[in-house]
Amino acid sequence: MKNILIYCVLAVLFFSCNKEEFTLSTNAEDFFFLEHEGAKMPVQVEGNTASGKLIIVLHGGPGGSGILLNEAFTSFFNPLEKEYGLVYYDQREAGIAQGSFDESTLNPDQFVEDLERLTALIKDKYGAETELFLLGISWGGYLGNAFLAKEENQANYKGWINMVGAHDFLQIAELGRERMLFYGNQQIAFGKNVEEWQAIIDVCNEMPDIENKDDFIKINSQAYQAMGLMSDSINTEISSLPISEQLGLAFTSPYDANAQVSHQINIRESEFLDRIIAEPLQARLPNIKLPVLVVGGNYDFVVPEGALQEQFDLYGSEDKSLVILPRSSHQVLAEEVTETVRNISDFVDAH
Amino acid sequence: MYEIVFLKLRLIKMKIRFLIAFAFCFSCYLSIAQDTISFPKHQVGAAYLGSSFTRPGAVFSHQYHLWGVDKTKETKKGKIKPRFWELSLINRAGFYNHKQNHFAALLSTGAQFSFVRKKGRFASFGPQIGYLHRFLNEDTYVVGENGAVERKRFAGNAQFTIGLQTRFGKDFSYNNPDNSFGWYLGSNLLWAMPFGTGVVNSSLIELGVFYSLSKK
Numbered sequence: 001m002k003n004i005l006i007y008c009v010l011a012v013l014f015f016s017c018n019k020e021e022f023t024l025s026t027n028a029e030d031f032f033f034l035e036h037e038g039a040k041m042p043v044q045v046e047g048n049t050a051s052g053k054l055i056i057v058l059h060g061g062p063g064g065s066g067i068l069l070n071e072a073f074t075s076f077f078n079p080l081e082k083e084y085g086l087v088y089y090d091q092r093e094a095g096i097a098q099g100s101f102d103e104s105t106l107n108p109d110q111f112v113e114d115l116e117r118l119t120a121l122i123k124d125k126y127g128a129e130t131e132l133f134l135l136g137i138s139w140g141g142y143l144g145n146a147f148l149a150k151e152e153n154q155a156n157y158k159g160w161i162n163m164v165g166a167h168d169f170l171q172i173a174e175l176g177r178e179r180m181l182f183y184g185n186q187q188i189a190f191g192k193n194v195e196e197w198q199a200i201i202d203v204c205n206e207m208p209d210i211e212n213k214d215d216f217i218k219i220n221s222q223a224y225q226a227m228g229l230m231s232d233s234i235n236t237e238i239s240s241l242p243i244s245e246q247l248g249l250a251f252t253s254p255y256d257a258n259a260q261v262s263h264q265i266n267i268r269e270s271e272f273l274d275r276i277i278a279e280p281l282q283a284r285l286p287n288i289k290l291p292v293l294v295v296g297g298n299y300d301f302v303v304p305e306g307a308l309q310e311q312f313d314l315y316g317s318e319d320k321s322l323v324i325l326p327r328s329s330h331q332v333l334a335e336e337v338t339e340t341v342r343n344i345s346d347f348v349d350a351h
Numbered sequence: 352m353y354e355i356v357f358l359k360l361r362l363i364k365m366k367i368r369f370l371i372a373f374a375f376c377f378s379c380y381l382s383i384a385q386d387t388i389s390f391p392k393h394q395v396g397a398a399y400l401g402s403s404f405t406r407p408g409a410v411f412s413h414q415y416h417l418w419g420v421d422k423t424k425e426t427k428k429g430k431i432k433p434r435f436w437e438l439s440l441i442n443r444a445g446f447y448n449h450k451q452n453h454f455a456a457l458l459s460t461g462a463q464f465s466f467v468r469k470k471g472r473f474a475s476f477g478p479q480i481g482y483l484h485r486f487l488n489e490d491t492y493v494v495g496e497n498g499a500v501e502r503k504r505f506a507g508n509a510q511f512t513i514g515l516q517t518r519f520g521k522d523f524s525y526n527n528p529d530n531s532f533g534w535y536l537g538s539n540l541l542w543a544m545p546f547g548t549g550v551v552n553s554s555l556i557e558l559g560v561f562y563s564l565s566k567k
Contacts, residue, residue, distance in 0.1 A: 031451045033491040035506055039547075040487055042451070093547045096452055098485060100508055100545035117494040124500040251405040254451035258403075258553050259546070266549040 022125045024050045028085060031254070036117045037110065038101030039092035042067055042254065043118065046088070047081025049126060053348060054085040055133045055161075056122070058115070058140030062272060063264040065095025069137075071249050073333040075238045079341050084133075084348060085126070089118060091143070093263045093272075096256050106272040108279055112147045119156050131158045133348055138303060138330065141165010142276065145311070149284035159291040159351045161344055163332050164303045167311050168280035169273070173210040173219040175304040180204050180226045183299075193229045200226050213273045223301035227329040230299045235327035238334040285314035292320040293347040295340060297328030321347075391524060391531075391563035392416050398537070398559020400445045402455070408447025410557055414463065415440045433525075435467040441477070441516075447555070453485040453507065461516060471525030471533065474518070481512045483543050514541035524563050531563040 022030055022045075030045040044067055045054070057077075059066040066088035070077055077086055090097040092114060093106055123130060134157055136144030141162045147153050148160055166172050181204050184197040200222050207215055227234075241249070249255055267273070292315050296308040305324050312322040323343050328335040393415060400408040419437040426432060445457045459481025467473040484507060491506035520535030537557035544550040 031489050033487050033489055033506065035491050035493050035503060040491065040506060040508075042489075044451075098453065098487065098508065098546070101548065103548045106548065120494045120498040121492050121500055124494075124498075251403060252450075254449070256403070256449065256452060259551055262549060262551040263547055266547050270548060 024126065026050050033098075034089070034114075034118055034121055035099065036114050037092075037105055038099050039097055039105075039114065040099040041089055041092060041097045041114065041118070042095070043087065043089040043121075044070060044254075045085055045122075045126075046070065047086045048083055049085035051084050052127075052129070053083075053131045053133065053158075054087055054122060054126060055080065055135050055344075055348065056087040056089070056115075056118070058134065058136040058143050059088075059091065059094065060138030060140050061094055061264075061267070062091070062139045062276075063094050063260070063267045064139070065090050065255070065260055067095055067253075068249075068255055068260070069333065071245075071253055071255060072241060073238065076333045076337050076341065080344060083345060087118075087122060093266055093270075094260070095263065096254060096259050097263070098259070103266075103270050106267065106270050107275045108143070108146050111143050112150070112153075115143065115147050116153060119153070123156065132156055133159045133161060133351075135161040135163065135344070136165045137163045137333070138165060141303070142167060142169075142281070145281050145285060145288070146279075148290065149281065149287045151287055151289075154288065154290045157290055159293065159347060160288065161293045161295070161347060162308075162311065163295045163340075164297060164300055164308070164330050165294075165311070166303050166307065167285060167314075168282060168307070169216055169277045170210050171280065171310075172303050172307045173216045175306045176223045176301045177204045177207065177210065177219050179301050179304045179306075180222060183226065183230065183301075187229065192232075196225070196229055200229075213277060216273070216277065220302060223330075226301045227299060227331075230329065233327060234299055234329050235336050236331075236334055237337040282310070282314060285311060286316040289316045289318075291347070291351050292317045293343065294320070294322045295332060295343060296322070296324045297330060297332055297335065298324055298326050299329040302330040319351075391522075391565065393564040394439075394533075394561045395564060396535070396559055396561030398535070398557040400447050401556045402447045402449055402553055404556050406447050406449040406452075408445060408455070410443050410445030410457070410559070412441055412443040412561070414561070415442075417462075433467075433469040435465075435525075437465040437467060437475075439463045439465065439475075441479070443479075443481075448488065451489055454488045456484045456486070457512070458482045459512065459514070461514075463516070463518070465518075467522065467525060469525075471522035473520060473522060473535075476515065476517045479512075479514045479516055479539075481514070481541075483510045483512050483541070484508075485510065508545075510543040510546065512541050512543045514539055516540075518557075522561075522563070533561050533563070535559060535561065 026048045028049040034041045057066050070088045134144050184201040187197050294312050325336045396412040398410050400410040417438045422434040424432045441463045442460045448454045459479045461479025463475045463477035465473050465475035486507040491503045493501050493503050516539045518535045518537040522533035523530040539555040542550050542552045
């Protein structure tokens with residue numbers, strides 16, 4: 001029994017005292033945690049950190065996972081990793097983040113503060129001269145907007161890549177509703193998926209005004225269904241993961257589906273979405289003066305083109321560009337990937 | 352915020368005390384019940400413990416027999432069908448490692464209700480409560496307000512767990528009193544809290560052996 005206890009203690013010491021390791025290489029694979037305000041957020045740095053350029057990826061959701069994006073969308077991220085270092089992290093109450101914290105910390109300001117700490121950590125470990133870029137996807141776009149709207153945060157970054165990112169949750173739902181009505185009527189006229197589109201149109205017509213979280217969730221769920229009906233018009237370049245990689249993800253990777261499901265339930269039961277809805281960012285976007293690339297999808301009913309156009313117009317930057325991919329929806333990591341990766345590389349190289 | 356955390360902790364503490372008191376009273380009640388046959392009083396076991404099957408670890412257990420009854424039946428054709436019901440208290444200490452996620456140390460106690468058939472084949476199930484400590488198994492950093500970065504050792508968090516366990520296996524001592532070994536395959540469904548702002552569930556699988564130390 002005594003020996004067993006000794007082995008257990010040794011095992012704990014072994015797994016708790018890993019060597020501190022940060023690499024500047026063309027093929028870095030670093031993994032560590034950032035602890036802040038009760039949350040323990042995993043950070044994975046992969047790719048060409050020797051390039052001196054790191055792109056911090058802000059996952060969607062809220063409640064998504066940067067670690068999962070890296071594992072699941074290799075065709076999107078691997079070409080970028082050849083050229084730059086990519087930093088994937090899971091936000092609090094998301095992915096495989098751990099720790100325990102109060103529900104009141106689920107607010108945009110806290111997420112911004114977490115990202116400020118991550119920025120300081122990356123600068124500390126990879127060198128103050130490292131050039132940082134921020135790449136936000138969907139909810140990550142909202143977070144990136146909120147973060148960069150604080151002028152002191154812009155000083156640490158060379159550029160902002162907003163991919164189908166939001167800035168006003170009620171507005172994106174309103175615009176999404178209008179777009180679904182437009183395409184729904186058009187598709188019905190073409191005789192395509194008539195029953196399904198009619199059901200979506202009925203829901204949209206029942207909600208002339210989007211006023212709260214419940215309305216947002218209803219429209220958001222219809223938007224995903226509607227995008228599924230447009231598959232003929234969408235150019236999906238990445239197919240689903242092979243079975244072997246799915247098994248690897250489930251059984252041998254750091255990823256933990258149980259943890260992510262728990263986080264998503266917690267977020268749904270929290271008032272986080274109410275808090276985000278209560279804080280649209282229109283008034284703060286003119287503060288963003290660093291170079292910006294905005295990427296959207298023509299068939300995106302979740303964050304439609306109109307919302308991205310408004311953000312683009314409001315940014316205070318003089319160096320900004322907007323790319324609407326003609327055959328993409330909200331799933332820009334899987335659709336027209338070659339074009340998107342090229343746009344991102346050109347943007348990062350130019351700055 | 353602190354009031355809410357304090358209240359949550361008090362609630363968890365109260366639940367733990369209630370469960371411990373209940374388990375103690377239940378154990379006392381059962382231990383005075385009379386057994387009708389001779390059951391192994393103490394069993395110790397060791398098993399592979401896998402979180403989501405493949406995140407490896409080990410678990411060591413001690414099982415204490417509380418009560419048992421012989422429900423052996425004779426069929427109309429005169430065939431003997433041995434059947435036993437048994438209740439045990441099971442204490443376990445284990446660990447597993449989820450690479451680049453956490454190293455977990457687990458302590459638990461619970462009741463186990465077993466149905467044993469001929470040749471010692473058994474199926475058992477029961478509730479358990481316990482303590483799980485997650486140690487982050489990669490470097491962890493804390494960044495202060497002034498931007499100062501510090502490495503934090505032994506970062507992790509403590510969790511209270513409740514769960515259900517099922518086991519299937521064979522106790523060779525039922526068939527051959529000179530053989531005190533047995534094997535089992537077990538599964539556990541655990542809910543651990545706090546995790547984020549709520550609870551996380553996890554599934555653990557066990558495959559191992561046990562040894563009966565003594566007969567009553």
